[in-house]
Amino acid sequence: MFHILRSGFVTLSLLLWAWAAAAASITVTVTDDAGRPVPDAVVTVTAPAGTPAPPLGSSRLATATINQLDEVFVPSVVVIRTGGTVTFRNSDAIRHHVYSFKQTRRFEMVQQPGETSQPMVFDKPGAVAIGCNIHDHMTAYVLVTDAPWAQVTDATGTALIDDLPPGQVVASVWHPRLRPASDPPAHALTLETAASALAVTIPILPPRRPRAREY
Numbered sequence: 001m002f003h004i005l006r007s008g009f010v011t012l013s014l015l016l017w018a019w020a021a022a023a024a025s026i027t028v029t030v031t032d033d034a035g036r037p038v039p040d041a042v043v044t045v046t047a048p049a050g051t052p053a054p055p056l057g058s059s060r061l062a063t064a065t066i067n068q069l070d071e072v073f074v075p076s077v078v079v080i081r082t083g084g085t086v087t088f089r090n091s092d093a094i095r096h097h098v099y100s101f102k103q104t105r106r107f108e109m110v111q112q113p114g115e116t117s118q119p120m121v122f123d124k125p126g127a128v129a130i131g132c133n134i135h136d137h138m139t140a141y142v143l144v145t146d147a148p149w150a151q152v153t154d155a156t157g158t159a160l161i162d163d164l165p166p167g168q169v170v171a172s173v174w175h176p177r178l179r180p181a182s183d184p185p186a187h188a189l190t191l192e193t194a195a196s197a198l199a200v201t202i203p204i205l206p207p208r209r210p211r212a213r214e215y
């Protein structure tokens with residue numbers, strides 16, 4: 001009995017070691033046409049069919065939370081895998097009215113101060129724009145992706161994605177303000193077990209300015 005337990009432990013250790021040794025990572029830096037870093041871009045990574053990928057349940061992309069704080073959705077861009085959930089929280093002392101008109105995930109709900117929603121399932125891939133019926137300036141995006149790996153770029157326009165399989169992958173970049181008719185850039189690359197880096201330039205529109213009041 002002891003022998004069986006022991007050999008089982010050795011096998012598990014070897015498997016863990018093999019997985020750790022085999023994992024690759026990629027750092028993607030996204031800039032705009034003028035060379036400025038682009039935060040809130042979503043980098044997705046896909047691998048050829050048959051490549052092992054984490055199941056949705058144990059994926060980091062299974063859930064996301066969007067908070068409402070000082071009349072701003074925080075964060076304003078999240079990425080989840082198809083079938084994953086988003087929870088909405090209202091940390092303000094005022095009411096919000098969260099909605100989506102997008103066909104693939106239409107909903108609306110009033111959120112009272114301090115309220116947290118049930119996790120909402122997004123079961124179709126695509127970009128879902130979120131707004132607030134009371135505050136027009138509030139916007140957020142849920143990118144629902146079939147890709148097993150993804151990450152949103154930080155304030156420096158950088159996304160680090162790890163636990164990737166070595167070999168051929170395709171990295172794509174999406175942003176809410178991608179210029180219309182411009183395809184999200186996709187880059188095929190071969191990952192080694194060492195860390196890889198990729199620099200991507202995307203054409204984006206300038207941020208929306210609040211409309212001037214008309215008298």
Ligand SMILES: [Cu+2]
Nearest residue numbers: 096132134135
């Ligand atoms: Cu609001």
